[in-house]
Amino acid sequence: MKKYNFNAGPAILPREVIDGTMYAVNGYDGLSLMEISHRSKEFGGILKDTVSLFRELLDVPYGYSVIFLGGGASLQFCMVPYNLLETRAAYLNTGSWAKKAMKEAKFFGDVVEVASSEDSDYTFIPKDYAIPTDVDYFHVTTNNTIFGTELFTDIYSPVPLVADMSSDIFSRPVDVGKYGLIYGGVQKNLGTAGLAFVVVRDDILGKVSRSIPTMLDYGTHIKAGSLYNTPPVVPIYSVFKNLEWIKSVGGVGEINARNRRKAALLYDAIDASRIFRGTASVGDRSLMNVCFVMKDEYKELEGRFADYVSARGVVGIKGHRSVGGFRASLYNALPEEYVGVLVSLMKESEREVA
Amino acid sequence: MKKYNFNAGPAILPREVIDGTMYAVNGYDGLSLMEISHRSKEFGGILKDTVSLFRELLDVPYGYSVIFLGGGASLQFCMVPYNLLETRAAYLNTGSWAKKAMKEAKFFGDVVEVASSEDSDYTFIPKDYAIPTDVDYFHVTTNNTIFGTELFTDIYSPVPLVADMSSDIFSRPVDVGKYGLIYGGVQKNLGTAGLAFVVVRDDILGKVSRSIPTMLDYGTHIKAGSLYNTPPVVPIYSVFKNLEWIKSVGGVGEINARNRRKAALLYDAIDASRIFRGTASVGDRSLMNVCFVMKDEYKELEGRFADYVSARGVVGIKGHRSVGGFRASLYNALPEEYVGVLVSLMKESEREVA
Numbered sequence: 210m211k212k213y214n215f216n217a218g219p220a221i222l223p224r225e226v227i228d229g230t231m232y233a234v235n236g237y238d239g240l241s242l243m244e245i246s247h248r249s250k251e252f253g254g255i256l257k258d259t260v261s262l263f264r265e266l267l268d269v270p271y272g273y274s275v276i277f278l279g280g281g282a283s284l285q286f287c288m289v290p291y292n293l294l295e296t297r298a299a300y301l302n303t304g305s306w307a308k309k310a311m312k313e314a315k316f317f318g319d320v321v322e323v324a325s326s327e328d329s330d331y332t333f334i335p336k337d338y339a340i341p342t343d344v345d346y347f348h349v350t351t352n353n354t355i356f357g358t359e360l361f362t363d364i365y366s367p368v369p370l371v372a373d374m375s376s377d378i379f380s381r382p383v384d385v386g387k388y389g390l391i392y393g394g395v396q397k398n399l400g401t402a403g404l405a406f407v408v409v410r411d412d413i414l415g416k417v418s419r420s421i422p423t424m425l426d427y428g429t430h431i432k433a434g435s436l437y438n439t440p441p442v443v444p445i446y447s448v449f450k451n452l453e454w455i456k457s458v459g460g461v462g463e464i465n466a467r468n469r470r471k472a473a474l475l476y477d478a479i480d481a482s483r484i485f486r487g488t489a490s491v492g493d494r495s496l497m498n499v500c501f502v503m504k505d506e507y508k509e510l511e512g513r514f515a516d517y518v519s520a521r522g523v524v525g526i527k528g529h530r531s532v533g534g535f536r537a538s539l540y541n542a543l544p545e546e547y548v549g550v551l552v553s554l555m556k557e558s559e560r561e562v563a
Numbered sequence: 564m565k566k567y568n569f570n571a572g573p574a575i576l577p578r579e580v581i582d583g584t585m586y587a588v589n590g591y592d593g594l595s596l597m598e599i600s601h602r603s604k605e606f607g608g609i610l611k612d613t614v615s616l617f618r619e620l621l622d623v624p625y626g627y628s629v630i631f632l633g634g635g636a637s638l639q640f641c642m643v644p645y646n647l648l649e650t651r652a653a654y655l656n657t658g659s660w661a662k663k664a665m666k667e668a669k670f671f672g673d674v675v676e677v678a679s680s681e682d683s684d685y686t687f688i689p690k691d692y693a694i695p696t697d698v699d700y701f702h703v704t705t706n707n708t709i710f711g712t713e714l715f716t717d718i719y720s721p722v723p724l725v726a727d728m729s730s731d732i733f734s735r736p737v738d739v740g741k742y743g744l745i746y747g748g749v750q751k752n753l754g755t756a757g758l759a760f761v762v763v764r765d766d767i768l769g770k771v772s773r774s775i776p777t778m779l780d781y782g783t784h785i786k787a788g789s790l791y792n793t794p795p796v797v798p799i800y801s802v803f804k805n806l807e808w809i810k811s812v813g814g815v816g817e818i819n820a821r822n823r824r825k826a827a828l829l830y831d832a833i834d835a836s837r838i839f840r841g842t843a844s845v846g847d848r849s850l851m852n853v854c855f856v857m858k859d860e861y862k863e864l865e866g867r868f869a870d871y872v873s874a875r876g877v878v879g880i881k882g883h884r885s886v887g888g889f890r891a892s893l894y895n896a897l898p899e900e901y902v903g904v905l906v907s908l909m910k911e912s913e914r915e916v917a
Binding site: 210211214219231234240244245280281291309421422425437441442524 | 564565566568570571572573574575576580581584585588589593594595596597598599600601632633634635636637638640641645663666667670748750754755756757758774775776777778779791792793794795796797798801878879
């Protein structure tokens with residue numbers, strides 16, 4: 210049966226990325242990608258091309274480094290303050306991931322929560338706040354996978370702006386120059402799990418007085434060009450193939466146009482529905498993760514709807530275990546056609562209920 | 564051309580591991596392994612089976628946890644002292660990796676170097692030392708990839724024994740009960756890069772007074788069964804396939820018998836050679852990494868020999884950039900036949916010189 214993969218991450222990847230990775234695992238110049246030295250000229254070339262495509266497609270300015278690190282974004286929650294937090298840092302609390310990031314910062318200094326939507330179940334992104342000027346950096350989570358909200362603005366910050374873009378990197382053009390550091394896990398919009406990317410303005414590093422263990426020091430990896438230790442070879446290769454794919458379809462602008470169309474199709478269907486309703490505040494609705502529930506009077510039908518779409522090949526639209534309902538993730542690789550399929554199934558369900 | 568892969572890591576893997584990973588990347592129940600949720604029952608089953616095979620094949624006793632973590636052994640160099648070092652720790656300095664591990668421990672407390680072979684270019688493993696009893700743990704590197712020495716004894720230690728077994732894990736039976744903690748990167752004898760394993764006796768954890776960032780705390784990953792955050796899905800799968808392979812050929816005992824035969828074949832050829840000589844002290848010769856050079860009078864022929872074997876499909880026998888010469892890595896997956904090929908080429912070279 211054809212599968213329609215709406216998983217929240219690890220998530221759908223372009224077929225070109227899967228095929229490309231598969232061929233490389235099978236054999237890359239006679240040896241599997243999994244068997245070649247990370248210091249070979251073959252892998253060196255792949256890594257160089259990956260960094261260079263990343264810079265090109267995201268339009269990373271001079272003065273910024275792009276590095277790839279083992280592990281995922283969760284490790285960055287502590288590496289960011291390890292490298293940047295001298296006395297205090299400011300965080301915008303927009304969801305579970307933002308809160309986890311804040312928790313780790315508290316191991317290293319004071320944390321100012323400049324605003325929070327926690328009391329409203331994180332249904333919106335707070336806008337009415339001032340960024341303190343006496344902090345080392347200001348941290349935002351640009352897309353909140355669990356609650357389906359997204360911060361689309363590259364905001365102006367008087368202190369280095371740090372952004373977790375795990376789930377919306379390469380989904381839209383970003384004015385990188387407005388950020389001090391951008392990081393994320395790759396397993397949603399970029400590749401297979403086990404890798405994080407970090408884009409950092411070089412001049413914000415080296416300012417904390419604490420000593421930093423070698424592997425947790427961004428400087429180590431910048432100096433070594435992401436080859437201080439053996440990097441996650443297969444995840445890097447999958448990112449390389451994905452960046453090639455993004456370029457082949459027309460770059461981040463085209464990807465963004467597609468993402469806007471896909472999200473509009475689904476949100477319009479939800480808004481027009483008698484039985485479904487969206488959970489996120491309309492102005493902050495994520496293009497990546499569309500969260501919806503059944504209206505109160507139809508609540509008991511949620512299980513039936515889940516079974517109905519699942520029997521027709523729809524995968525991964527169960528809401529996160531902490532919030533329930535449904536979540537359809539529309540990452541870059543998700544074809545517009547899949548959204549059409551989901552919308553049709555929603556309409557059919559509605560007719561059955563009528 | 565047929566390739567004979569003697570790479571030091573990432574290194575040769577059994578064809579069953581490459582094929583199995585390739586098939587899973589292509590499609591696992593209709594979706595690529597790279598696209599399924601780490602919380603799906605499919606991946607949950609894989610992770611559970613991986614841990615369970617690991618425990619079975621290494622004979623891990625009750626009271627020990629087995630976890631898989633993103634990144635490699637280098638991150639463990641700092642996680643070990645983060646979790647275990649309260650005041651001071653003892654290290655055996657047997658090579659570059661041991662020294663790097665010591666360097667990270669110094670960020671967290673005092674480090675006692677109980678013995679070192681650095682002055683002799685790490686050609687042997689020091690044996691004449693006493694393990695202090697007033698330290699939090701004693702750290703050894705069981706196999707020194709760069710210098711070709713190996714510690715085969717599961718030594719008795721009055722304090723928790725911590726071992727980096729990155730390059731000889733599953734190459735021989737280990738008396739796990741003698742260790743407090745065993746860790747390593749997987750990319751030499753277990754799978755594709757980007758993953759570390761940790762085997763830890765539960766009762767040695769939770770004793771340091773410092774606060775530990777969530778991701779760097781072994782307790783986090785033990786409690787969450789290696790699913791606190793998104794784990795490196797493909798590397799874990801490759802380890803799973805490798806453990807299946809180890810079991811299928813007869814387990815660690817059989818693997819060890821093969822490794823002994825392979826190493827004996829190559830060391831015997833080196834010892835019988837007029838033009839080559841081994842660099843490691845005979846009693847400490849590694850079964851995993853065989854380091855050799857050309858005798859002084861033939862030194863200028865090293866480049867010619869490298870070209871000669873390379874033209875015949877031999878890959879990865881250049882010595883580490885810090886020591887030069889040659890290194891043939893004979894990890895578990897390397898067929899005995901490959902050693903025969905290398906030995907023949909060495910003998911042919913010798914005849915040419917004569």
